[in-house]
Amino acid sequence: MRRPMIKPEHLPVRHGGNRVRIGGVVRGIAADIADPDGWVWALLELLDGSRTTGQVVADLARLHPTRAGTDVRAAIDDLIRAGYVEDAGEPAPGRLTAAERERYGRSKALFRWMDRAPRRTSWDTQLLLSGARVVVIGIGGVGCTAAQALVRSGVGHVHCVEPDVVELSNLNRQVLFTERDLGRPKVDVAVDRLREQNSEVRVTGTRLAVDGPAVLRTLATGFDVVLLAADQPEEIRSWTNQACEATGTAWVHGGYHGPQVGCGLYRPGAGPCYDCARVAERERRAGLPPRTYSAASGRAARTHAANAVSAGVAGQLAAHATLSLITGAPALRTNCQYGFNLVTLQDSFAIGPDAPRPDCPTCA
Numbered sequence: 001m002r003r004p005m006i007k008p009e010h011l012p013v014r015h016g017g018n019r020v021r022i023g024g025v026v027r028g029i030a031a032d033i034a035d036p037d038g039w040v041w042a043l044l045e046l047l048d049g050s051r052t053t054g055q056v057v058a059d060l061a062r063l064h065p066t067r068a069g070t071d072v073r074a075a076i077d078d079l080i081r082a083g084y085v086e087d088a089g090e091p092a093p094g095r096l097t098a099a100e101r102e103r104y105g106r107s108k109a110l111f112r113w114m115d116r117a118p119r120r121t122s123w124d125t126q127l128l129l130s131g132a133r134v135v136v137i138g139i140g141g142v143g144c145t146a147a148q149a150l151v152r153s154g155v156g157h158v159h160c161v162e163p164d165v166v167e168l169s170n171l172n173r174q175v176l177f178t179e180r181d182l183g184r185p186k187v188d189v190a191v192d193r194l195r196e197q198n199s200e201v202r203v204t205g206t207r208l209a210v211d212g213p214a215v216l217r218t219l220a221t222g223f224d225v226v227l228l229a230a231d232q233p234e235e236i237r238s239w240t241n242q243a244c245e246a247t248g249t250a251w252v253h254g255g256y257h258g259p260q261v262g263c264g265l266y267r268p269g270a271g272p273c274y275d276c277a278r279v280a281e282r283e284r285r286a287g288l289p290p291r292t293y294s295a296a297s298g299r300a301a302r303t304h305a306a307n308a309v310s311a312g313v314a315g316q317l318a319a320h321a322t323l324s325l326i327t328g329a330p331a332l333r334t335n336c337q338y339g340f341n342l343v344t345l346q347d348s349f350a351i352g353p354d355a356p357r358p359d360c361p362t363c364a
């Protein structure tokens, strides 16, 4: 690192005379550092990008002569490893044009803020996105929002898969479509709209119904991440899981159960797969008293309860999970599902078994 600098989003705050908080106020990023004699605060102030590491060590020695240079270098290394430091002398991102740097400047700042991994340059996350290929399966409420977020974020290639045409009942939530699109194939409209949003991204589409694991396996082979935004046929998540386990492709699902929205993200080999969670859930339910459902219990599913908010939040969560799989910023826990309750705006949770199941039909 040429000239270490605390990231602008992580600048420290001194609390009283003996404690420093670095990383702002967001949980998961911020950390408290004990600093009884003030040398940590002095070090952080010197890490302003105007000095080499050697100059920082020399300047700190003048302010705190009793502090050993090896301690100071070790502290700088710790701060770099913790993701709080970037290089003010970083090389220019040669693979990004001036227009791309302007377009993605705010994205870069957000990734840098969420990122706790040391990077060669502050543009590394954007470069990872521009080299990534994502297939979005299902361009409905979740898929419209997710595909739009990926395209606007600069994912290099976004491929859309969807069999249906635009209907009036779609327009309350499927944000890529308008009244003049009624009757047109959704995939054609989506590709047109997405290309208008970002001509730097390669956007393609296929009008196709997913009818089994074989077609998913073919799709998964050509892409870095599969984003499943369809919930039909009923087995489609399990089929996607099987296809992605077989091809080693990371995948994400996004969806909702009425006001409960959620997403799941999976990296084959990195932990329990989607079907491991199904096995664990079956086992959990087997230990509970038997349930009796109302004779009319299918009625709620047939209402397809959703609006632009519920489908949109699910789509945004799925896009966020996809960007995390590609960039590692933030480094979300994988191989589990996340949920969020729109009724309380409070209950968010992550669920899934801690380890792969030896009796899993897919990954064991």
Ligand SMILES: [Zn+2]
Pocket: 272, 273, 274, 275, 276, 277, 356, 357, 360, 361, 362, 363, 364
């Ligand atoms: Zn499994």
